[in-house]
Amino acid sequence: MPGENLTRVEAQERAALIRTYNYEVALDLTTGPETFRSTTTVRFGAADGASTFIDAITRTVHSVTLNGVELDPASVSDGVRIRLDGLQVENELTVVADAIYTNTGEGLHRFVDPVDGEVYLYSQFEVPDSRRMFAVFEQPDLKATFQFTVTAPDHWQVVSNSPTPQPTDAGNGAKTWTFAPSPVISSYITALIAGPYHSVHSELTSRDGRTVPLGVFARKSLAEYLDADYIFEKTREGFAFYEEKFDYAYPFEKYDQLFVPEFNAGAMENAGAVTFTETYVFRSKVTDAIKERRVVTILHELAHMWFGDLVTMKWWNDLWLNESFAEYASTLATAEATEWHEAWTTFAAMEKSWAYRQDQLPSTHPIVATINDLEDVQVNFDGITYAKGASVLKQLVAWVGQDDFLAGVSAYFKENAHGNTELRDLLVQLEAKSGRDLADWSRKWLETAGVNTLRPELEVDADGVITAFSVLQSAAPDYPTIRPHRLAIGFYNLVDGKLVRDHRVELDVDGERTDVAELVGLKRPDLVLINDDDLAYAKIRLDEESLAVAIEHLSRIESPLARSLVWGAVWDATRDAETKACDYVRLVLGNIASETESTTLRTTLNQLVLAASAYVAPDSQKATSEEAAAALWTLAEQAEAGSDAQFQFVKFFAALASTDEQLATVAALRDGATKLDGLEIDTDLAWELLVALAAGGKAGTAEIEAALAADNTANGAQFAAQAAASIPTLEGKQAAWDSVFGSDALPNTIVRFTGLGFQRAADKNVLAAFIRPYFASLQDIWTSRTYKIAEYLVAGMYPAPLANLELRDATRAWLDANPEPAALRRLVVENLAGVERALAAQAKDAS
Incomplete structure (x- = not known):
């Protein structure tokens, strides 16, 4: 990874030398399963005689032609950058290379559907990964137009930022799609999605009278679960809300939403071609919290079409301008334009708790962060950039007034359309509309850290x-x-x-x-x-x-938002070792039955699991977890048939089940011997129950392989990896460890689910054997794996459930001995903070 880094200074120097006009990118996706042919022609201006570089992560560079002169690829390319010397005032560069498909969710990701063997591709370029698909000046302030020509199998669909054209025959079972140039945009929001996707189409009328085509896409094997009509409905509600509030028509020609496999995030705001995790295509029952989260995510990405895509930050220190605004705007739109009217309660329960947690880590930072290089920004997609920033914007709106705030935002769009901005550009417009001086507010809220x-x-x-x-x-x-x-x-x-x-x-x-x-x-x-x-905030x-x-009567508070605030206050005091964890457990078990808000329920039950398993005194953890599991099963039996609460109580009962009796109940639920009225044991819930049985030592490899044979899908493979890694023996944990550290062949989602399983065990002490090998491996995986895979390994394979002095001391020792790299240290520091907080909470609980 260090060779792939880009510093802010390098980006500033390059931006001072050149200005980009347009890219023409030709991609041949028929060349095999490992690489594809990428031919890039870019036209740009430069200071006469200047030298710079263009980014291109490639397997092989075949030719480099600068202003008609052939350069020696071996001399100018190192597989990451291509050196460009002797530039003219106007330049044309053509690079022909073989680029590499990934299975990490970065660059151009390639997935083979186990159901039917079909190949699906999608791009994911934020932060620095368009350079994995074509040669590009990879920084947000070097905007240009992008014109893609794509040759692919003739039964595929091909989607990009511009409307999909009619393809022409390319012979040998292939076709070529020649897209029109995009508007002026940053490279990281360009997109290519290709494969035999199932699609549904509709349209809407923009406020300026244009007809905007709409598309919703998913893999063929998920088509039966795709609720496109509902997605179109929420999209239309979002369009109408934003176009009115922003007083600015949708800035692109069409709007496609594509649900893609093995996606690392919730979604990505590619201009006019938004990609989403396909976990938002619901093949099994999900909680109301997840349904609401999908709506917020749909509206979050739609907000980005204005804030981020039309107007883009100059450098990544203002990433919050994109993400905080989209988070605030999407919650506002969800509450005011959709049926999810309690969205601000959800925001308090989920986003703000995330922000408070992140803001108390040693790695906290100002909302306007110091971003020295790409590695800095990779670890900055966090609770500060998203949730704290949105919380602070909500407070600002309360101060200046929503009408003046939105008027300032509208003026910001109009003044900076298709350009790049910094924080001051937004504040100028907000000050003009509100009449308030925001300099002191900005200094205290955006430029300092801590809560x-x-x-x-x-x-x-x-x-x-x-x-x-x-x-x-x-x-x-x-x-x-x-x-x-x-x-x-x-x-x-x-x-x-x-x-x-x-x-x-x-x-x-x-x-x-x-x-x-x-x-x-x-x-x-x-x-x-x-x-x-x-x-x-x-x-x-x-x-x-x-x-x-509160401990006795929290459930009797009528206001869902007030309940959420009280839940959060007591949890935060528990995390800070001011309130005993056993009191928090009592609060939850005594009041959760009547909670009506799904996200509050989900958040609180997750916190209950952490409190019972890590925050109560070590001598009490086993008994407390057993008590909590028993109480949750009773609540599940008493809950309304078919309700969201019943569903969540069953899921969290399984997460905590540990006694023979409890695990027998899990097994009986899974095989149908025990039934709850209104509860269907569908495919995904059956997997969750199997994971619980594996973690409790009541299921093993044979049961997992049988379940995978019955559900030979991408979801099935992920659950199978989690279940196998949950087997609570040293041999089971070692097999999980070897599968992710011993090979780099596994795709991103399998690595992530393996980590989820690795951290579950009936006896946490089995993880002690992995403390030493964990720290011995860190520097190697950081240099040998892509960022996202390294992050999954650093976080997922850390034996955090131990939460003991041995793990704390080993983590501190590694940090003392390894001053670099900063981004890796940040991930380890955050791991350590979780252990130290657990130890403090345990001490309070034992007092």
């Missing part, structure tokens, strides 16, 4: 009347910024069996102490909720009396 903690301090007299009320604000010692917050304080009282808000005050909080005179003289409520309605604490009420 503040807000807690109430109140005094009451003998009659329970408040005589003093203050909001206290603190900051982490390493990130001491005290910030201004716009927030609400809610008073909740038990009335007729419900916790009802009967008083609310909204105010500005700044400094370490803010007195709230408006609350003096009121009777102390049963529960005080700081940051009611979730206006601010800050950790919140409950006072001691409110925490006691």
Whole structure:
């Protein structure tokens, strides 16, 4: 990987030397399963006599022709870059090379469907991987038009940024598609998707009167599960919402959405050709949380057509401009334009908890991050860039007003269409529309790291009347910024069996102490909720009396958003070792039955599993996990037949099941001997139950192979890898280890699912044998694997469930001995932070 890196300084120097006009890229996809022929002609201007380089990750460079002069490929190309000397004011470069298909989800990914043997391709170029498909000046500020000509098998569909043309016959069972040039865009949002995809088509009318063709695509073997009509419906709702709010018509000719195999992320905003993980094609029942997440993702990528594709950041330090805005806008659109009206509750439960968790890691960084090179940005697709940035934008909107905010965004699009921007370009427009000076806001919120903690301090007299009320604000010692917050304080009282808000005050909080005179003289409520309605980005604490009420009565809070905030506050105090993990477990098991919001349910149950297995005192973990599993099974039996809650309780019961009796129940569910009304054991749920049985030592290789034979699909292969890696013996774990470290042939999703299974075991001590080989392997995998595979190995094969002093000390020792590379160190530092937090929580629980 180091040879593939690009520094910001290099990018700035290259941008100062050249300006790109257009690319013509011819691709021949009929040359075999390993490589394809890539011919790139790029026209660009340059400083006369300058020298620079173009990026091209290739197996073989056949020819390089610069301004009519043949250059020696052996002299100018190292397989990653091609050196260009003696440039003229106007230049034409042609590179003919063999490029390499990947199975890592980076570049041009090649997948063979085990169901029918068909080949499917898709591109994934963010951050630096269009250079794996064609020769390119790989940086976002060197925009150009891109014209693709693609030769492929004649039964394939071929999709790119421009509308798909009628192909011509190329002979030998192939056809050639010649696309029109794209608009001026950055290279990382160009796209190629090719294969015998099943497609459904529709159209909509844009606000400027244009007819915009729509397409939804998936593999043929998934066609029966593709709910294209619903996807078109959400797309139309998003188009209408954004075109009105942004006051700017959709900027591209068509809009295709393609669900592709073995995708590393949720989706990617290629201009007019968005790719999604095909896990969003639901072949089995999924939670309502996943259904809502798909809608948010659809609208997130659609928002990018304006923010990111039409207007693009100049360099990756402003990646947040793309992602935070899309995250904020998609949640707003989901709440206001679709049936998922509680999207901000979901945001509080999921996105903001992600942001708070990321912002407390040693690797936290300002929203506007320092990005020195490509490796820096690769690890920056995180909870700061997405969720904290969106949370801060939500707070900014509350401050300047939504109408002024959106007016400023519209002006930003109009001023910078097809160009590149920096943070200041957006702030100028927001200041002009709102009349507010945002320099201080930007400095405190965007240019500093860390999250503040807000807690109430109140005094009451003998009659329970408040005589003093203050909001206290603190900051982490390493990130001491005290910030201004716009927030609400809610008073909740038990009335007729419900916790009802009967008083609310909204105010500005700044400094370490803010007195709230408006609350003096009121009777102390049963529960005080700081940051009611979730206006601010800050950790919140409950006072001691409110925490006691929450543990007993959280389920009686009527507002889903308020419940989510209380869940989050207690969990955060547990993570910070202020509240005992056993109390959090009691809170969840006593109140989760009546939770109505699917994402809150899913998030809270995930946290329950972590608390029971890693945060309670080690001597109590086994008993606590058994107790939690038993309680979840009881909740599943009592839940409404066929409900989302029933479904989730069963899934998390299986995740925690460990006793012979519990595992027997899992087996009986899977084979149909035990039934719950309304619960179907479909293909994916059967796999999850099998993984639980394997992790508990009640299923092995024979059962896994039989299940895979019955479900010989990509999903089946992933679950089989997870189940095999879950086998809780040293031999089982060693086999999983050898499969991913001993070969680089496995595709990205199999590596990731192997990691998920590796970290499950009835006896966590079996993982101790892998501490030493883990650290011995790190530097080698970082230099020998692509970024995404290396990341999966560093995170997935870390024996985190041990959460003990031996693992902590070994991790610290490796960090002390390995000052470089920075991106690898960041991943290991984050692993260590999880262990240290678990140890602190265990100590609190044991106290």
